[in-house]
Amino acid sequence: xxxxxxxxxxxxxxxxxxxxxxxxxxxxxxxxxxxxxxxxxxxxxxxxxxxxxxxxxxxxxxxxxxxxxxxxxxxxxxxxxxxxxxxxxxxxxxxxxxxxxxxxxxxxxxxxxxxxxxxxxxxxxxxxxxxxxxxxxxxxxxxxxxxxxxxxxx
Numbered sequence: 577x578x579x580x581x582x583x584x585x586x587x588x589x590x591x592x593x594x595x596x597x598x599x600x601x602x603x604x605x606x607x608x609x610x611x612x613x614x615x616x617x618x619x620x621x622x623x624x625x626x627x628x629x630x631x632x633x634x635x636x637x638x639x640x641x642x643x644x645x646x647x648x649x650x651x652x653x654x655x656x657x658x659x660x661x662x663x664x665x666x667x668x669x670x671x672x673x674x675x676x677x678x679x680x681x682x683x684x685x686x687x688x689x690x691x692x693x694x695x696x697x698x699x700x701x702x703x704x705x706x707x708x709x710x711x712x713x714x715x716x717x718x719x720x721x722x723x724x725x726x727x728x729x730x
Contacts, residue, residue: 589614589617636720636723637723639719641717650721651725655723
């Protein structure tokens with residue numbers, strides 16, 4: 577199936593409910609109609625999740641590390657970073673995921689050392705931060721990320 581490559585199709589719940597009523601040839605007349613429609617949507621989404629039907633895809637990306645850089649901007653379609661590993665000399669090492677608060681508690685974010693943790697920051701333009709600024713020596717270091725991304729629209 578070909579896709580448009582666009583990921584910006586985004587209806588809010590009220591628009592979805594209105595469209596469903598219109599397709600049935602009906603009109604939502606009360607708050608109760610909207611409340612029951614919202615409950616039905618939640619049940620439908622829970623059923624889809626239980627069956628493994630997701631509204632996002634998992635993509636694996638690689639980011640080469642640059643000495644002195646501790647923050648990298650992720651794609652606009654990234655919803656969440658699921659797993660992060662450091663690849664050094666062909667061997668992968670898991671990085672611990674830390675909260676934004678834990679990252680903010682690092683006293684010296686400018687010291688250079690190998691990354692040991694990662695943190696996802698921002699919602700408008702997500703980026704991934706690493707606990708220390710990587711010190712890239714003779715070896716090639718890169719980050720391997722499995723990220724949840726918005727599905728492309730048809």
